[in-house]
Amino acid sequence: MDSDKALAVYVDFENVALGLKDLPGPDFDVELVIERLLEKGRILVKNAYCDWHRYQDSRRPLHEAGFVLVEIPHARWSGKNSADIRMVVDALDLCNTRPHIDTFALITGDSDFTPLVGKLREYGKRVIGIGVRNSSSKLLIESCDDFWYYDELAKGKAEDEPAPDKSEKPDGKPSRNRMFKRLAGTAHSMIDDRGEAVWASHVKQVFKRKQPNFSEGYFGYAGFSELLEDGASRGFLEIEKDKASGGYRILSARTRGR
Incomplete structure (x- = not known):
C-alpha cells in the first residue's frame, strides 16, 4: 500500500525560505508538509539543511517537528552549493545503507x-x-515521481481551516465536529490521491499516524464503525458497508459537514 511506505525527508531550507519571501502569508510551515507526507507512509528520517545562524527563528518549529538541523556555513565561506552537496551525500548514503527507505521527499525547488x-x-x-x-x-519538477507546490498546500489548508467551533468543550477537549473535520480532511486527500474509495480501516491507520493519541473511545464511541456512522449522519463522510467483510469504505469526505 502506498501509505505503508518508509520515508526520508530532506529540506533545503534556504531555497524554500527565499521562495516564500515575496509571497503573502506566513513563513514556511513544516507541520503542513509533514501532515501531507504522513498520508504516504511513516517518516523515519528528517533532515533540514541551512546556515541556521541566519534563520534563528525557524529553528524551533523544525526542531519540535523532529528534524535534525544540519549546519551549513554561509556561501561566502564555503561556496554556493554547500547545502546541495551535503544533502546529496546524505541522501545517497541513506539510499545505500537503509534499503528499507523506499521514498525520498526533497523539499526544494533547486534544479541542482x-x-x-x-x-x-x-x-x-x-x-x-x-x-x-x-x-x-x-x-526538477519533471524528474520527480510526484511534485507538490507548497503554496498550494498552504492555500488548501487555509480553505479547509475549520471555523471556531462553538461546540468545543469547556474543559479544553476537542469536540466531535473538530475531530470529524480532521478525519474527513485525511480521507478526502487519500481519495483524491487514489481516485477511488478507500477502506475506513486504512484511513484510521493514516489518521493515527498523524495523531498518535487518537482514540474513538475518547469521543464516546464504542468502536470506529460507530464513529463512521455518526460522521456520515453529520455530513462529513459518505460511507458504504462491504457485505463480504462487514467493513466500511469511505466514498467521499467533506471537511464542513452539514
Whole structure:
C-alpha cells in the first residue's frame, strides 16, 4: 500500500525560505508538509539543511517537528552549493545503507538536485519533490515521481481551516465536529490521491499516524464503525458497508459537514 511506505525527508531550507519571501502569508510551515507526507507512509528520517545562524527563528518549529538541523556555513565561506552537496551525500548514503527507505521527499525547488532525483530513481526509490511554484525548476519538477507546490498546500489548508467551533468543550477537549473535520480532511486527500474509495480501516491507520493519541473511545464511541456512522449522519463522510467483510469504505469526505 502506498501509505505503508518508509520515508526520508530532506529540506533545503534556504531555497524554500527565499521562495516564500515575496509571497503573502506566513513563513514556511513544516507541520503542513509533514501532515501531507504522513498520508504516504511513516517518516523515519528528517533532515533540514541551512546556515541556521541566519534563520534563528525557524529553528524551533523544525526542531519540535523532529528534524535534525544540519549546519551549513554561509556561501561566502564555503561556496554556493554547500547545502546541495551535503544533502546529496546524505541522501545517497541513506539510499545505500537503509534499503528499507523506499521514498525520498526533497523539499526544494533547486534544479541542482535533478541528478540526485535521477540517481535515487535509478536505485528504485520513489521521489516526491515539494517547492514553491514560482521558484521551482521545471527540470526538477519533471524528474520527480510526484511534485507538490507548497503554496498550494498552504492555500488548501487555509480553505479547509475549520471555523471556531462553538461546540468545543469547556474543559479544553476537542469536540466531535473538530475531530470529524480532521478525519474527513485525511480521507478526502487519500481519495483524491487514489481516485477511488478507500477502506475506513486504512484511513484510521493514516489518521493515527498523524495523531498518535487518537482514540474513538475518547469521543464516546464504542468502536470506529460507530464513529463512521455518526460522521456520515453529520455530513462529513459518505460511507458504504462491504457485505463480504462487514467493513466500511469511505466514498467521499467533506471537511464542513452539514
